[in-house]
Every structure is written in C-alpha cells, then in structure tokens.
Amino acid sequence: MTAFLKSLGITSQNAGVSTGLNWIKSKGEIIQSYSPVDGRLIGSFTTADRKSYDQAVQSAVNAFKHWQLIPAPKRGEIVRQIGIALRDNKENLGKLVSYEMGKSLQEGMGEVQEMIDICDFAVGLSRQLHGLTMHSERPGHRMYEQYHPLGVVGIISAFNFPVAVWSWNSMLAWVCGNVVVWKPSEKTTLCAVACQKIIQHVFKKNQIPEGVCTLICGAREVGEWLSHDERIALVSATGSTRMGKAVGQAVASRLGKSLLELGGNNAIIISKDADLNIALTAATFGAVGTAGQRCTTTRRLIIHEKIFNTFKNKLIHAYGQLKIGNPLMEKNHVGPLIDKDAVKMYLDAIERCKAEGGKFVVEGGVLKGKGYESGCYVKPCIAEVKNSFSIVQHETFAPILYIMKYKTMQEAIALQNGVPQGLSSSIITNNLRESEHFLSHIGSDCGIANVNIGTSGAEIGGAFGGEKETGGGRESGSDAWKAYMRRQTNTINFTDKLPLAQGIRFDL
Numbered sequence: 001m002t003a004f005l006k007s008l009g010i011t012s013q014n015a016g017v018s019t020g021l022n023w024i025k026s027k028g029e030i031i032q033s034y035s036p037v038d039g040r041l042i043g044s045f046t047t048a049d050r051k052s053y054d055q056a057v058q059s060a061v062n063a064f065k066h067w068q069l070i071p072a073p074k075r076g077e078i079v080r081q082i083g084i085a086l087r088d089n090k091e092n093l094g095k096l097v098s099y100e101m102g103k104s105l106q107e108g109m110g111e112v113q114e115m116i117d118i119c120d121f122a123v124g125l126s127r128q129l130h131g132l133t134m135h136s137e138r139p140g141h142r143m144y145e146q147y148h149p150l151g152v153v154g155i156i157s158a159f160n161f162p163v164a165v166w167s168w169n170s171m172l173a174w175v176c177g178n179v180v181v182w183k184p185s186e187k188t189t190l191c192a193v194a195c196q197k198i199i200q201h202v203f204k205k206n207q208i209p210e211g212v213c214t215l216i217c218g219a220r221e222v223g224e225w226l227s228h229d230e231r232i233a234l235v236s237a238t239g240s241t242r243m244g245k246a247v248g249q250a251v252a253s254r255l256g257k258s259l260l261e262l263g264g265n266n267a268i269i270i271s272k273d274a275d276l277n278i279a280l281t282a283a284t285f286g287a288v289g290t291a292g293q294r295c296t297t298t299r300r301l302i303i304h305e306k307i308f309n310t311f312k313n314k315l316i317h318a319y320g321q322l323k324i325g326n327p328l329m330e331k332n333h334v335g336p337l338i339d340k341d342a343v344k345m346y347l348d349a350i351e352r353c354k355a356e357g358g359k360f361v362v363e364g365g366v367l368k369g370k371g372y373e374s375g376c377y378v379k380p381c382i383a384e385v386k387n388s389f390s391i392v393q394h395e396t397f398a399p400i401l402y403i404m405k406y407k408t409m410q411e412a413i414a415l416q417n418g419v420p421q422g423l424s425s426s427i428i429t430n431n432l433r434e435s436e437h438f439l440s441h442i443g444s445d446c447g448i449a450n451v452n453i454g455t456s457g458a459e460i461g462g463a464f465g466g467e468k469e470t471g472g473g474r475e476s477g478s479d480a481w482k483a484y485m486r487r488q489t490n491t492i493n494f495t496d497k498l499p500l501a502q503g504i505r506f507d508l
Contacts, residue, residue, distance in 0.1 A: 016217030063211025076126025083119030149177030260471025
C-alpha cells in the first residue's frame with residue numbers, strides 16, 4: 001500500500017484542494033486520517049480555506065464552458081479511460097478503502113468494482129442521452145424536448161462508501177456535460193486524494209482543462225459553502241438525515257437543485273413460507289456487512305410468529321460464527337467502526353434499547369486485546385424489541401439488529417413502513433401473493449423493495465435512493481441521469497403563419 005501511495009505522489013503531508021490538473025495551496029486547517037484497523041496515522045491534509053475554495057470553484061465554472069461543448073460520446077471516451085485506470089488500480093485502491101474506512105477487503109474490492117461498473121454504464125449512456133418528440137396541436141409545427149447540462153455539480157460524500165458514491169455521481173454528471181466539485185468525508189480523505197491522483201493522469205493525457213474534476217477537502221464548513229454557493233447548480237449529498245435537511249434548506253433558499261441520499265432504517269420481512277437458508281444469509285450479511293455502517297444495512301427483522309424462535313436460534317448460531325478483526329484478512333467477516341465516536345454512539349444505542357425494554361439475545365460490547373488496539377472493534381448484537389421504541393425509530397450506524405414478531409402480512413408491512421426512513425426493504429418468501437402484495441402500491445413504501453434477497457448490495461443498473469427522510473433522490477442507473485440535466489421543451493413553426501395555441505385568435 002505504501003508503494004501504491006508513493007506511485008501516486010501521496011506523502012505524509014498533502015494538499016487537499018485540486019482542480020484536477022493542479023493542487024492549490026491553502027491556509028486551511030490540517031486534518032489527519034487515522035485507520036480504524038490499527039489506529040495508525042496514515043495521512044495529513046491541508047483543508048480548503050475560503051480563498052482556495054473560491055479559486056477551485058471558479059476553475060470549475062470556467063471549465064464548464066469548454067467541457068459542455070465536447071460531444072457526449074467523446075466525454076464518454078474519457079470516462080472509459082477512467083474505468084481502465086480504475087481496473088489497473090483495483091487491488092491497491094480496494095485495500096486502501098478497506099484500511100482507511102474499515103470495511104472488509106472483499107467489500108473494499110467490491111466498492112472499486114462499483115466504480116468500474118458505473119464507468120461502463122456511463123460510457124453506454126453517453127450515446128443514449130435522449131428527449132421525446134410530441135405531436136403539436138397546431139398544423140405545421142414540431143414539438144420536442146431535449147436535455148442540457150446543468151453546469152457545476154457539487155458532491156458531498158460520506159465515509160462509509162468513500163469512493164463509490166462519488167463515482168456514481170461524477171461519471172453520470174460528466175457524460176451529461178457537467179463539471180464536478182467533490183467534498184469527501186474528512187474521515188476518508190486519503191481515498192479521495194488517491195482517486196483524484198488516478199484520474200489526474202487520464203485528464204492530462206487527454207488535454208482536458210483543469211476544473212472538470214475538482215476536489216475540495218475539509219470539514220462541515222466546505223459543505224456549507226457548497227450548499228450556499230449560487231455557482232453550484234446541483235448539490236448531491238449523501239449522509240445523515242440531519243445533514244441532508246441542512247443541505248436541502250440551504251440549496252432551496254437559493255432555488256438550486258439538490259439530490260439527497262440520507263438515512264435508512266431497513267427491514268427484512270421473513271415469512272412463514274420463507275426459505276430460511278436464504279433468509280439467514282440475507283439477514284446476517286445485511287446486518288453486519290461494513291460493520292453495520294451502510295445506509296442499506298438491515299436494521300430490523302420482522303419475523304412471522306410461527307417461525308420466530310426457530311429463526312432466532314439460527315441467527316444466534318450464525319452470529320456465534322462471525323470472525324471480527326483486521327478487515328484486510330479475508331477470513332474476517334466484520335471490521336471496525338470508523339472511529340471512537342461511532343463506538344460511543346453504538347454503546348449509547350445499546351443502553352437506550354435496554355432502557356426501553358429491549359432484550360438482547362446476542363450481547364454487544366467493545367473488543368479489547370491483541371488486534372483490537374484501535375478501540376474501534378465491536379460485537380454485532382441482536383435485541384428483541386417493539387417497533388415503537390424510540391431507538392428503533394432512529395438509524396444507528398452500527399451492527400445492532402432489532403428483531404420483532406408479526407401475525408399477518410398487513411401487520412408486517414405496517415411495521416416495515418412504520419419508521420421515518422424509506423430507503424431499502426425486503427421480503428423473504430416463496431408465497432407469490434405475499435411478494436406481489438409487498439411490491440404493490442399498498443406494500444413497501446421504500447425506494448428499493450426486494451424479494452428473496454437482502455436490503456443491501458444494490459446494482460448500479462437500477463436507480464438508487466429512497467423516500468421520506470431518506471431524501472427522495474435517485475443516483476446511479478435507470479434514468480437517474482436526468483437529475484444532472486435541465487429539461488427544455490422546443491416548438492418549431494415551419495409554416496408562413498403564426499397560429500396560437502388553444503385556438504386563440506389575435507388578428508391585427
């Protein structure tokens with residue numbers, strides 16, 4: 001990993017503001033990145049001050065004037081080359097993601113694969129950006145609509161997916177003709193700088209002007225600057241609901257556009273007609289993958305009363321086999337939480353659950369001793385609860401799984417929907433009527449609803465996002481590209497007369 005960072009020109013002290021081709025000097029504060037794997041300092045970065053921020057954003061504004069004139073398939077060719085560069089660096093970048101964020105090595109590699117996949121998707125999309133033609137009510141007229149790029153797209157990404165979510169936004173924004181300003185999480189700055197260095201080579205080789213790919217590292221104030229900046233046409237923000245509300249209000253106050261991917265409180269309904277082997281795999285990985293730090297993590301299991309005890313015992317046995325430790329070792333299933341603040345939040349949630357009457361069937365706790373020196377390793381735990389508990393209604397970014405019973409499918413769906421968040425949901429059943437009910441308009445109210453798979457692991461081909469306090473945005477596949485463009489309706493009169501719409505007469 002050290003050799004990889006050196007090959008990119010990353011040292012112990014680094015600039016944190018880049019216009020894609022150049023790095024800008026800043027008088028901002030120094031932020032340090034510590035690995036939750038072993039607690040080691042792995043990089044220091046100078047954050048943006050207001051002067052360097054404005055310089056970087058203005059560079060993006062200037063770059064848009066050039067970038068939007070490049071034909072979309074040509075922009076797609078740049079993204080194709082980025083995909084190749086990511087393939088060449090997949091192993092090293094995947095290890096870096098695992099080491100700085102703490103997710104398992106398999107998940108780190110999978111995150112880089114998501115980046116590669118979205119590049120492939122965006123390349124194809126670059127030749128398919130389309131509008132519609134419509135019949136005019138006036139003779140001799142043609143009416144159609146087309147899409148144009150917005151301008152500068154600001155991206156605020158979270159620590160749990162330090163590179164993939166940025167790529168979902170950037171690759172689509174670029175082929176649509178926009179330029180990008182990225183504010184990564186201050187907890188995973190090293191991953192962001194590494195991505196910028198990798199892409200920098202592609203942009204230089206193709207003589208792309210600086211500003212098309214801009215990186216601005218920093219803490220909360222950088223996100224606030226982006227949100228209030230009228231030069232930023234769209235702010236795409238991923239994070240907590242609290243953060244998203246602040247971003248949404250700031251952007252709305254200037255009538256800008258926002259794309260919000262916020263909290264999840266995801267549930268799996270396990271039917272009495274479920275394949276319990278499928279259910280066990282889906283529930284266990286969904287709950288403990290990324291140490292419970294996914295927006296799509298399975299937080300709640302809603303289990304039919306007839307199989308509740310049977311499945312609970314299977315789940316307890318599965319948790320007993322989990323291996324917790326260094327995520328770079330493939331034998332381990334669960335790595336650390338991102339930092340000690342996250343550990344405190346985990347412990348507080350356990351105490352709140354117990355205070356409300358939750359019964360833990362698998363106890364939690366912080367692991368100590370050899371291999372756990374960072375203090376960020378915790379035990380995945382399971383509690384029997386009521387959906388109405390205050391702590392169950394909130395998203396805790398940790399491996400705490402809440403289980404509860406249901407009698408009827410109507411009750412199960414009511415429990416599934418009975419939280420403020422609406423990101424991902426799932427039902428495990430071999431009953432066709434149950435699955436169709438779950439997927440109907442009176443079923444799951446989430447943006448993602450799955451049958452016989454878990455709540456996590458979304459593919460890039462589908463639009464990703466949720467409803468209610470999850471924000472309502474959509475990223476990645478399907479027609480999510482339209483969020484990065486402005487729609488324009490055009491009417492052309494090819495006659496020598498000017499008939500008015502709705503048959504209105506205006507004779508002179």
